[in-house]
Amino acid sequence: MLERPHTLVPLTFFADRYESAKSSISEDLTILKRTFQDRGTGLLETIPGAAGGTRFLPYILKDEAQEVVNKLIEEMSSDTRYLPGGYVYMSDLLGSPATLREIGRIFATQYLNQSVDAVMTIATKGVPIAQSVADFLNVPFVIVRHDTEITEGSTVNVNYVSGSSTRIEKMSLSKRSLRPDSNVLIVDDYMRGGGTVGGMISMVEEFDANLIGVGVVAESTAPNGRTIGDYTSLMRVDAENNTVVSQPGNYIEKIFN
Amino acid sequence: MLERPHTLVPLTFFADRYESAKSSISEDLTILKRTFQDRGTGLLETIPGAAGGTRFLPYILKDEAQEVVNKLIEEMSSDTRYLPGGYVYMSDLLGSPATLREIGRIFATQYLNQSVDAVMTIATKGVPIAQSVADFLNVPFVIVRHDTEITEGSTVNVNYVSGSSTRIEKMSLSKRSLRPDSNVLIVDDYMRGGGTVGGMISMVEEFDANLIGVGVVAESTAPNGRTIGDYTSLMRVDAENNTVVSQPGNYIEKIFN
Numbered sequence: 001m002l003e004r005p006h007t008l009v010p011l012t013f014f015a016d017r018y019e020s021a022k023s024s025i026s027e028d029l030t031i032l033k034r035t036f037q038d039r040g041t042g043l044l045e046t047i048p049g050a051a052g053g054t055r056f057l058p059y060i061l062k063d064e065a066q067e068v069v070n071k072l073i074e075e076m077s078s079d080t081r082y083l084p085g086g087y088v089y090m091s092d093l094l095g096s097p098a099t100l101r102e103i104g105r106i107f108a109t110q111y112l113n114q115s116v117d118a119v120m121t122i123a124t125k126g127v128p129i130a131q132s133v134a135d136f137l138n139v140p141f142v143i144v145r146h147d148t149e150i151t152e153g154s155t156v157n158v159n160y161v162s163g164s165s166t167r168i169e170k171m172s173l174s175k176r177s178l179r180p181d182s183n184v185l186i187v188d189d190y191m192r193g194g195g196t197v198g199g200m201i202s203m204v205e206e207f208d209a210n211l212i213g214v215g216v217v218a219e220s221t222a223p224n225g226r227t228i229g230d231y232t233s234l235m236r237v238d239a240e241n242n243t244v245v246s247q248p249g250n251y252i253e254k255i256f257n
Numbered sequence: 258m259l260e261r262p263h264t265l266v267p268l269t270f271f272a273d274r275y276e277s278a279k280s281s282i283s284e285d286l287t288i289l290k291r292t293f294q295d296r297g298t299g300l301l302e303t304i305p306g307a308a309g310g311t312r313f314l315p316y317i318l319k320d321e322a323q324e325v326v327n328k329l330i331e332e333m334s335s336d337t338r339y340l341p342g343g344y345v346y347m348s349d350l351l352g353s354p355a356t357l358r359e360i361g362r363i364f365a366t367q368y369l370n371q372s373v374d375a376v377m378t379i380a381t382k383g384v385p386i387a388q389s390v391a392d393f394l395n396v397p398f399v400i401v402r403h404d405t406e407i408t409e410g411s412t413v414n415v416n417y418v419s420g421s422s423t424r425i426e427k428m429s430l431s432k433r434s435l436r437p438d439s440n441v442l443i444v445d446d447y448m449r450g451g452g453t454v455g456g457m458i459s460m461v462e463e464f465d466a467n468l469i470g471v472g473v474v475a476e477s478t479a480p481n482g483r484t485i486g487d488y489t490s491l492m493r494v495d496a497e498n499n500t501v502v503s504q505p506g507n508y509i510e511k512i513f514n
Contacts, residue, residue, distance in 0.1 A: 101392075
């Protein structure tokens, strides 16, 4: 059940597996429910009736979320992460399973009560974020690419203006990857001008799908404002003069206040 | 403990968390150990002494592994997956959290008793595989790229011959991403001629690291043989004349026989 979050498991499954009566399973689940709630691991939702069962919705509480954000900020605030041109090295964080799990749980909490059908991101560094969020929501994720690869079949292409460079770029997504009317959550690792995220929003529209939200791990202070309206960020990270400065993003305030 | 596989958790952690004596925790763990073993979920390893504790090593048993491989083969054997030029569409499988969890568990089982320090893959479609295997082994994963991106900092570049096209291509990996002498496991989604995997093997050598193994989800029947010696594959998938033919790879035979 923990491995299949957001999926309804019928009581008969547990009864068969543990060879016990449904009533005692039901009691055990009540204990588990209380434990999860006390611990802030998630919500155990029970739906009565023949078609009913129980469903685990993982979430994170404010204190733990705050802790995760603080830890991320601390890790990011190292000048060794500074890269020429005002860029920041964060590939190591996006390659750490423990960090990714925390990021996934944080964003999954935000969309706990919304029906998300797919998580969308852009290659390459958005992929680990998307996979982790999708894992906690137990929905598929789709990868938009900068190049068109033959193994994607027919694709839908979108042109967008890269905010930081004011160049026109292209992104493509396999036609098979999204159904019309899907509810799509966009995630990415870093947002500067918002051009890439804007491109993905156009992509969602091209597929006649619905945008549910935008979540980024880090955003920079946008120099000329952003074209993206509503989004959530865990951190605000800026790199200038060989220094990296990290502060909290809008997540905690937006979700818990 | 389940969320941090391969990590030693001291008994005192459980004693503090559940406010009970170490002896009763120890009894509970024995029950858990038996349950895990009966169910084939994994191994609970207990190390005695003051520096000791308990560690969860997830694995998969032969029957379940066989089931996972059969399910993959069934899903792959659809002619709608055929793409012009003898390519196969499998992005949907690589975007399904449930499938990825199974693939991760399968490869993690193979390297259960070996010390793996990092999982290496190449962008874009290898990333979900690497993340899932790394998650089960609880080690970081690193992403080799075809392009050199500014946010990677200084990189090490390797030229390789793409087997299928006999073109010379370039791959690069951030210098910061691997420590010398690391034990590296290479994974990828699909192997044709083996040129890309061969390039990654050269990359491992460039970093003075050690190659532990190579695992691919699918391999094609190599037309002119392969340059790669030892590897593990879950499936053998060939696409010809608008048809996709899938068979078991060498995994089950290699690991369980």
